[in-house]
Amino acid sequence: MNSLLQFLSARWTGIGSAIAWILAYFFARGFLEGDHASQGLRLVVALVPIFPFAIFLGAVLTGIREMDELHRRVHLEALAIAFPLTMLLLMLLGLIELVMPLSPEDWSYRHVWQFLPLFYFIGLAFRWRRYQ
């Protein structure tokens, strides 16, 4: 019963902090796109998502410690796919930028980071298929 409560608590911490992180990101983005405050305050707001993210990261690490060896392996292999894909994306964007200007409305850092979890989930789905 105690371990079940710990398990659920870790899951809810992870889900809750992930939601808080996404909300903090959109709050910060909306605030900063408004451009109506001092630079100091804007910098503080830009750093706000760090706090829920730190909790999220802690929950992820707890979750990884609780996984069995196959699950850990699948996540490691997903990262092994996501990391080179991230490098490839950044490299290609850099090269394409030499060919033509990329619109910051489409290809700024605030858009590109969203590809990274996508690559990770693609890697996860791809590797799980191997072991099923």
Added chain:
Amino acid sequence: MKNRLKVLRAERDWSQADLADQLNVSRQTVNAIETEKYDPSLPLVFKIAELFGKKIEDIFTPDGER
């Protein structure tokens, strides 16, 4: 690596979930070992051998050996 896990489990009339519980791993892990898609770690191999009361080489054999 080949193994006799499915046979040994069936002899005891255990489901994959039963075996997974006793080994403290997920059912997917037991399935992946049985279908030889995943080679378990040495600590898990020892645990499996102890659970079935057999030597490791009675359960697991390297690829290419009978």
